[in-house]
Amino acid sequence: MKNRSLRIFLKIALSTMLLTCIRPAPAPLPVILNSPVGETITAADITFSWQAQQPAAGYIIQVASDSNFRKIVVEETVSTASANLHLKTDGRYWWRVRARNESNIWGFWSEAAFFILQRFRVVGALKTQGYPHDLAILGNRLFIADGQAGLAIYDISIPEQPRLQGKYLDSLNVAWGVKARDSLVFLAYGYKELVIINAVRPESLKITGVLEYPQPGYGYALALRDSWVYIAAGAQFIAVDISQPAYPNLRFQYYYPRNCRGIAIENAYACVACEQLGIAVWKLDTFPPRQTETFDTDGNARGVDCRDGFITVADGRNGVIFLQQDQAGHLTELAALELNGYASAVTIEDTLVFVACGSGGVAVVNCADRANPFLIATITSPYAYKVGAIPGTDYFFVLDRDLGIVTVKKEF
Known part of the structure; x- marks a missing residue:
């Protein structure tokens, strides 16, 4: 009897020890x-x-x-x-x-x-007199195609505080595109397809030459190459000889159904953004220029930029498209990225693409691998028209319909 009782006692003790040994540790407390x-x-x-x-x-x-x-x-x-x-x-x-x-x-x-x-910080804003559509930066000067207010020139020695230096206005036209070289400013000025302005003294601007064709297109955007200006002019793509700036000479016209809104040039090729067509590639080292390729985008091609054999297209509701151009000028689509708003202008700086998307603000896209682009930031603004960077700095400008010139600093 005693042995049986001892065995029972030992079993109970052993079971208790085993249960004690395998009892799990309590759950960790919430982390701070x-x-x-x-x-x-x-x-x-x-x-x-x-x-x-x-x-x-x-x-x-x-x-x-x-x-x-x-x-x-x-x-x-x-x-x-x-x-x-x-x-x-x-x-x-x-x-x-x-x-x-x-x-x-x-x-x-x-x-x-x-x-x-937040890697992009708004550090200043200055209301312009018109709706700023395009910009060019040369040294410490910012040139703006300011819509119905014409051309405006600003001193940007202090990027956060642009200071107006001079302006030129034709009350019958709207300024859409601008480029600057040396002392001359080239303005795509609506029904005056091209106005050339001497900007040596911004406070006293002088018209050097004007191209106003009897059966006009409508100047939206322009690009410079040597002694030529190429203009996306609504229903036309035109080439103007500016070897004598006082007498710009229309040398070539090509008619599209409508509506040529953007143009960019790299080396011997021009890429024209046409809303109804998409992208047209022109070879410029022959005369007359020769169209070598077209690429029909899914949206309405508004803006275009060319770098290192790659073409980036602001394609309206379709967002941004990345194309590759071979040595013969032929195009291949690499990627497309949907964005909020209406993509109307595109600017490339290093591995970043800035896409002005109207009410969607500015989309900042990493394009280090153009086959795999991705959105890294959205800069909020009421209605973004265009972006331009100050070379060699971390500053860039967003042109906005309601805010005017918005200064943004890259913080990385």
Whole structure:
């Protein structure tokens, strides 16, 4: 009897010891976040940190673009109380962390914290007299095709505070496009397809030459090459000899159904953006110029830029399109990216593409790999027309219908 009682006692004791040994450790407590909390950050590579849990075998961090964490941007498991993460796109984000113990039991989520990634900062704005459509920068001067207010010239020695130096106005026309070279300014001026202005003294501008054809097109945009000006002129693509600026000579016209709105030149090729057609490529080192290729875009091609054999197109509701041009001038589509608003103008600076999207503001797109572009920021403005950068600086200008000249600084 005693032996039986002893055996029962030993079994109970052993069972109790086993249960005690395998009892799991309690779940970790919620983590306390350190940084970033409520901060504005200017670098896409971000270090997140929190208070370490003792003991903790690991952590999981989530970053979301909404406070309910339905749109997870990044999720990563780490072993220490910090994580280095890269975010692609500017905006407001929320993040949270929870810990895991050695029994692989996860604790509750921490309270969420928000931060703002902002790599482009608005540092100034100056209302213009008209609706600013296009710009050119030469030295410390900013030349603006200011819509119904004509040409305006600003001193931009202090980029945050442009200072008006001079203006030229033809009350019967609208200024759409502008280029500057040496002391001359070339203006695509509506029914006056081309006005050439001497800007040696901005406070006293003088007209050098005017092209106003009896059966006019409508000057929207222009590009310079040697002693020629090429103009996207509504229903026409035209070439003007400016070897004598006082007497611009119309040498070539080509009629499109309508509506040529943008033009860019690289080397011997001009790319013309035509809303109903798409993109037309012209070879310029022969006379007359010869059209070598057309590419029908899905939207309405408004703006175009050419760099290093690549063509970038602002294609209206279709966003931005990336094309590649071979040595024969033939085009191949590499990628397209939908954007908010109506893409009407495009500017390339290094690996960034700035797309003016009207009510959608300015879309900033990373195009380091043109086959895989992605949006990195949206600069909000009421109605963006055009973007231009000051060479050698971190400043650039956004032309906006309502705000005028908006100065933006790149913070990275």
